[in-house]
Amino acid sequence: MTDATNLLVTGGCGFIGANFIRYLLDETPFAGRIINVDKLTYAANPLSLADVAERHGGRYVFVKADVADRVAMARVFDEYVVDTICHFAAESHVDRSIVRPDDFIQANILGTYTLLQLARERLPQIRRFHHVSTDEVFGSLGAEGFFTEETPYRPNSPYSASKASSDHLARAYHVTYGLPVTISNCSNNYGPYQFPEKLIPLIILNALEGKTLPVYGDGKNVRDWLYVHDHCMAIWRIMQAGHVGETYNIGGRNELENITVVQNICDLVDELSAPLSDRKARRKLITFVKDRPGHDRRYAMDCTKMERELGWRPTESFATGLCQTVEWYLAHPQWVAQIHSGEYLRWVAEHYGSGLTSVSTAYNS
Ligand code: NAD
Numbered sequence: 105m106t107d108a109t110n111l112l113v114t115g116g117c118g119f120i121g122a123n124f125i126r127y128l129l130d131e132t133p134f135a136g137r138i139i140n141v142d143k144l145t146y147a148a149n150p151l152s153l154a155d156v157a158e159r160h161g162g163r164y165v166f167v168k169a170d171v172a173d174r175v176a177m178a179r180v181f182d183e184y185v186v187d188t189i190c191h192f193a194a195e196s197h198v199d200r201s202i203v204r205p206d207d208f209i210q211a212n213i214l215g216t217y218t219l220l221q222l223a224r225e226r227l228p229q230i231r232r233f234h235h236v237s238t239d240e241v242f243g244s245l246g247a248e249g250f251f252t253e254e255t256p257y258r259p260n261s262p263y264s265a266s267k268a269s270s271d272h273l274a275r276a277y278h279v280t281y282g283l284p285v286t287i288s289n290c291s292n293n294y295g296p297y298q299f300p301e302k303l304i305p306l307i308i309l310n311a312l313e314g315k316t317l318p319v320y321g322d323g324k325n326v327r328d329w330l331y332v333h334d335h336c337m338a339i340w341r342i343m344q345a346g347h348v349g350e351t352y353n354i355g356g357r358n359e360l361e362n363i364t365v366v367q368n369i370c371d372l373v374d375e376l377s378a379p380l381s382d383r384k385a386r387r388k389l390i391t392f393v394k395d396r397p398g399h400d401r402r403y404a405m406d407c408t409k410m411e412r413e414l415g416w417r418p419t420e421s422f423a424t425g426l427c428q429t430v431e432w433y434l435a436h437p438q439w440v441a442q443i444h445s446g447e448y449l450r451w452v453a454e455h456y457g458s459g460l461t462s463v464s465t466a467y468n469s
């Protein structure tokens with residue numbers, strides 16, 4: 105695929121979508137126009153792209169819409185003559201899917217279906233539909249082994265089941281209708297602009313404020329961490345050189361137990377910010393709490409296909425990526441204040457009543 109002219113990015117005000125738009129406009133020779141469609145749920149922060157809109161003027165357009173709204177999305181496809189799609193928009197937090205699966209079925213399954221159907225109806229003009237997915241569709245690993253592109257799907261949470269369903273739909277639209285689909289399944293991302301309900305930003309911000317650091321279960325669940333910028337580079341590489349109808353596994357080859365991640369963050373926050381009032385190390389804030397129901401034990405990605413066929417490799421180690429991430433959160437208190445207000449508080453109050461500080465407390469109480 106050569107450079108897209110009118111690239112529809114869905115969910116561009118979320119964590120990975122915002123990093124992807126910034127990467128494309130600021131760091132690549134991409135010469136087309138980006139149409140960012142986002143519903144602006146609690147997880148979105150328009151501040152993440154405020155400067156992009158200013159700097160890139162006519163090459164960046166924002167439309168507030170729900171990807172499951174067929175009428176609104178048909179208007180976007182036609183008004184902007186969309187020829188390429190990179191689909192990030194989704195409900196993305198496992199804990200929330202346990203408490204309230206409805207939004208996940210609606211956004212992740214029906215939203216993806218709506219986009220695929222609209223793309224199919226405009227097939228001659230569509231050059232690529234890239235669907236962004238997760239390693240969680242494969243389920244949980246024991247102590248050994250890796251997920252490959254051939255691993256059978258076995259999703260365990262409502263979130264991962266909804267993502268698995270959307271992956272199957274995307275693949276089926278390629279096989280049945282010839283839509284030029286590619287799919288990527290990626291491991292846990294971390295980095296700037298991540299909503300602080302996910303482990304790494306939650307622990308950074310709680311550690312800064314001297315709050316409790318909740319670790320689920322025994323803290324020995326393993327995740328394979330990838331710096332978000334490396335994920336963005338992988339997605340763009342697939343969109344340019346990946347083969348239609350193929351799926352690609354993306355991961356960091358950075359397997360770590362949760363407790364190690366949390367301890368590393370404590371040490372970095374101690375090093376880079378003001379000490380706690382009692383001058384004790386932040387590790388003392390770590391608290392083991394009741395486990396997440398159905399908590400997958402271990403994820404690990406085999407990314408040989410990305411490396412061999414597309415020449416992609418992560419550039420950040422966990423040490424360099426985590427340091428940049430902690431520094432970013434320290435330097436952006438305004439972004440944090442914004443995401444902790446407005447839509448987020450409204451959503452929490454509407455669904456759980458006021459006073460809830462972490463989604464997991466909804467199933468722990
Ligand atoms: P996020 O929750 O930070 O952002 C999601 C964005 O999508 C938000 O801006 C939200 O407003 C928007 N959105 C949600 N529902 C929408 C709808 N119906 N219509 C339009 N916009 C809607 O999520 P993220 O972490 O950036 O994840 C992006 C994608 O990457 C998701 O598809 C997720 O499954 C996938 N993924 C995430 C990770 C990770 O570690 N975060 C890893 C692998 C794959």
Ligand code: DAU
Pocket residue numbers: 196197198199237238239240290291292293301302303304306318319320321325326327362396403464
């Ligand atoms: O693997 C890719 C997936 O990674 C993405 O598809 C999801 O969108 C993304 O949310 C993420 O899912 P996880 O459930 O792995 O991420 P989370 O940050 O919620 O949790 C990471 C690990 O840390 C997990 O084992 C649960 C644990 N955890 C999480 C939180 C929020 C804690 O121990 N304490 C916490 O407070």
